[in-house]
Amino acid sequence: MKTGQQYRDSLKDGRTVYxxxxxxxxxTTHPAFCNAIDTVARMYDFSSSPQNERLMTCQNxxxxxxxxxxxxxxxxxxxxxxxxxxxxxxxxxxxxxxxxPDHVASCIAGMYMGRDIFNxxxxxxxxxxxxxxxxxxxxxxxxxxxIINPQGELPASGETAGRRRLAASIVxxxxxxxxxxxxxxxxxxxxxxxxxxxxxxQPLPVGDEALAFSAVVPMNAPGLRILSRxxxxxxxxxxxxxxxxSRFDENDAVLVFENVSIPWERVFIIDNREMCQKQFxxxxxxxxxxxxxxxxxxxxxxxxxxxxxxxxxxxxxxxFPQVREILGQLAAEVGMLDAMVAGMEAKGSEVGPYFIxxxxxxxxxxxxxxQLYPRFIEQLRNLAGGGVIMLPSSIKDFDNPEIMKWINxxxxxxxxxxxDRVKFFKLMWDAIGSEFGSRHTQYEMFYAxxxxxxxxxxxxxxxxxxxxxxxxxxxxxx
Numbered sequence: 001m002k003t004g005q006q007y008r009d010s011l012k013d014g015r016t017v018y019x020x021x022x023x024x025x026x027x028t029t030h031p032a033f034c035n036a037i038d039t040v041a042r043m044y045d046f047s048s049s050p051q052n053e054r055l056m057t058c059q060n061x062x063x064x065x066x067x068x069x070x071x072x073x074x075x076x077x078x079x080x081x082x083x084x085x086x087x088x089x090x091x092x093x094x095x096x097x098x099x100x101p102d103h104v105a106s107c108i109a110g111m112y113m114g115r116d117i118f119n120x121x122x123x124x125x126x127x128x129x130x131x132x133x134x135x136x137x138x139x140x141x142x143x144x145x146x147i148i149n150p151q152g153e154l155p156a157s158g159e160t161a162g163r164r165r166l167a168a169s170i171v172x173x174x175x176x177x178x179x180x181x182x183x184x185x186x187x188x189x190x191x192x193x194x195x196x197x198x199x200x201x202q203p204l205p206v207g208d209e210a211l212a213f214s215a216v217v218p219m220n221a222p223g224l225r226i227l228s229r230x231x232x233x234x235x236x237x238x239x240x241x242x243x244x245x246s247r248f249d250e251n252d253a254v255l256v257f258e259n260v261s262i263p264w265e266r267v268f269i270i271d272n273r274e275m276c277q278k279q280f281x282x283x284x285x286x287x288x289x290x291x292x293x294x295x296x297x298x299x300x301x302x303x304x305x306x307x308x309x310x311x312x313x314x315x316x317x318x319x320f321p322q323v324r325e326i327l328g329q330l331a332a333e334v335g336m337l338d339a340m341v342a343g344m345e346a347k348g349s350e351v352g353p354y355f356i357x358x359x360x361x362x363x364x365x366x367x368x369x370x371q372l373y374p375r376f377i378e379q380l381r382n383l384a385g386g387g388v389i390m391l392p393s394s395i396k397d398f399d400n401p402e403i404m405k406w407i408n409x410x411x412x413x414x415x416x417x418x419x420d421r422v423k424f425f426k427l428m429w430d431a432i433g434s435e436f437g438s439r440h441t442q443y444e445m446f447y448a449x450x451x452x453x454x455x456x457x458x459x460x461x462x463x464x465x466x467x468x469x470x471x472x473x474x475x476x477x478x
Contacts, residue, residue: 001048001057001067002140004041010194011037015220017191017253019228027191032231035247037192040142043092043100047085056085060137069102070109070137073355079345086295095300096248096431098293098443099189104143104197107280107289108133111268113354114283118268121275129268132216136195144219145197146184146255149211168198168257169210170270177263178213178270187253188443191228193219196255201280204273212276214269215262225256232436240395243427245436284356290448291357294341294365297373297444301334304380307428311383314413314421326379333372340365360461366454373444380432388429391422 002010008028017024019032027033047056047067057065058081068085071078086102093100111118112133118126136143149167168182180198190196199214217224232249236242269275280286308330312318318327340361347358381388392411397403398419411418431437448454 001065002044003048004038004043004045007041007044007142008037011192013218013220015226016224017226017228019231020234032228032234033191033251035233036249036251039093039097039247040101040192043089044140046092047089052088055088058082060134064138066137067101067105067140069105070133072109072113074353075355076345076348079348079355079357083295083341083345086292087299090296090299093248094244094303094431095296095298096244096440097189097250098296098440098447099144099193099250100296101142101193102292103289103296104145105136105141106292107145107197107285108136108143110285110288111279111283113288113351113356114279114285116352117278117282121269121272121278124264125268125270128265131265132268141195142189142193143195143197143216144187144190144193145199146187146190147197147199147201148185149200149202150183150185150254165210167200167211168255170213171210171259173270177261178215178267179259179261180213180215180257181259183254183256185254187226187255189250190219190253190255191226191251195219198255198257199269199279200276204276206273209271209273212269212271212273213267214276214279215267217257217260217262217266221260221262223258223260225258227254227256229253232434232439238395240423241426242430242434242436244430245434249436284351284354287357287359287362290366291341291344291362293447294337294344294362294369297369298334298337298341301337301376304376304431305330305334307431308380308383310424311380311387311428314416314424315383315385315387316414317383323383326383330376330379333376337365337369337372340368360458360463363454363457363461366448367451367458370445370448370451370454374441377432377437377441380428384425384428384432387425388433391425391429 011028012026015027017027024030024032028037046052053065056068058068058071060066060070068082071082073079073082089100089102111129115126115129118129135141153165153167165182168180168184170178171181172179184198187196195216195218197214197216200211204212219226229252231251232245236246239246269279309318309327312323312327317323344357344361344365347361348355349358350356392398392403392407397407407422408418411421413421416424429437
């Protein structure tokens with residue numbers, strides 16, 4: 001179990017990160033990343049605290065204590081206990097870290113639970129996966145992943161055959177391992193992760209075997225370049241003015257691999273398009289990682305519905321019937337997701353010795369919440385009105401007595417003073433309308449893929465035969 005300080009120290013590893021035209025010397029002190037890294041450090045401190053041992057840890061196969069993010073549930077109760085741990089962790093960032101350490105840990109754990117699929121493919125690759133799971137769980141590793149090819153990538157066929165690939169692909173291999181070259185997206189949390197899973201979740205056509213691999217790479221690997229997007233943390237000025245983006249910007253990055261060598265003990269798949277799909281869909285990996293995402297999203301919506309209710313209290317509109325109607329709708333949507341997470345667990349099933357959340361319940365939740373989130377944010381905007389716009393320029397305004405006099409006259413509420421009202425609406429705006437807040441709306445709409453992706457998963461996993469039987473039974477009754 002890592003402490004927060006051990007986590008910070010582990011990031012001083014010589015990784016190559018670029019932002020604003022310059023290379024970063026130390027991500028733990030750079031103003032673009034340091035506060036978000038502090039947030040992750042607090043998560044590690046929370047999970048390693050002796051008082052949270054029962055909540056946040058479990059025993060591995062060697063009876064050592066490990067973080068529950070790596071837990072392999074053997075029963076319904078195991079699944080519930082792990083969910084409680086993930087909820088507690090998620091509350092430390094209000095669900096705004098989409099790629100917190102528990103996400104890709106869930107993916108790797110899910111692959112490990114389905115290692116019979118890997119064994120049927122290649123026992124050596126299955127052994128590599130098994131060894132890596134034990135290494136990562138024992139060392140409390142923070143993983144990101146890049147599983148999507150750059151949008152300009154085209155199949156290597158027809159007119160595009162023989163051209164230089166944009167996407168990371170295998171360019172060489174020998175007895176020591178493989179060499180990859182090219183780019184991958186979208187490394188959310190990658191700047192502050194220890195390692196990255198590099199693979200492809202998109203279906204690959206014939207001819208793209210060089211892209212069909214799965215491997216783990218340390219973030220400080222020679223030849224790996226981490227190209228950060230704009231940092232929302234930079235230039236926020238103060239936590240008071242930007243309480244969310246100043247602390248919870250997990251960042252996103254494009255990873256460029258320049259002839260990066262990966263040893264065989266970190267390679268799980270090579271030159272196999274079908275297996276790249278199976279690692280997610282034929283094992284519990286895809287369900288387990290997105291079950292974590294639904295737990296995180298539930299934590300986020302509980303926070304946002306709290307913002308909605310507090311807005312109506314401060315604006316003294318909570319008694320209006322039309323406002324209660326909006327609050328009731330939001331509360332119902334949060335309740336729906338809460339029930340669906342519980343349903344995934346209650347309807348779970350055994351996969352070998354493990355107990356896995358129900359697949360269709362998971363994909364039904366993903367389909368609905370992908371549509372729900374932007375509507376949810378829109379309703380918060382409706383409740384806030386101009387309150388999130390007409391705010392003092394920054395906390396520095398409070399230092400000027402003359403300006404403070406006018407703020408007190410224009411910003412107070414019957415239930416809170418001007419300072420607390422401004423503080424609240426600064427929080428509200430940062431969560432729903434700032435560049436940081438807008439990124440989160442986009443993230444929740446597309447992290448699971450375009451809208452047809454979860455819908456197709458829902459179609460694929462639904463019990464159509466059961467529905468057909470009901471229709472046939474009715475037809476046979478007259």
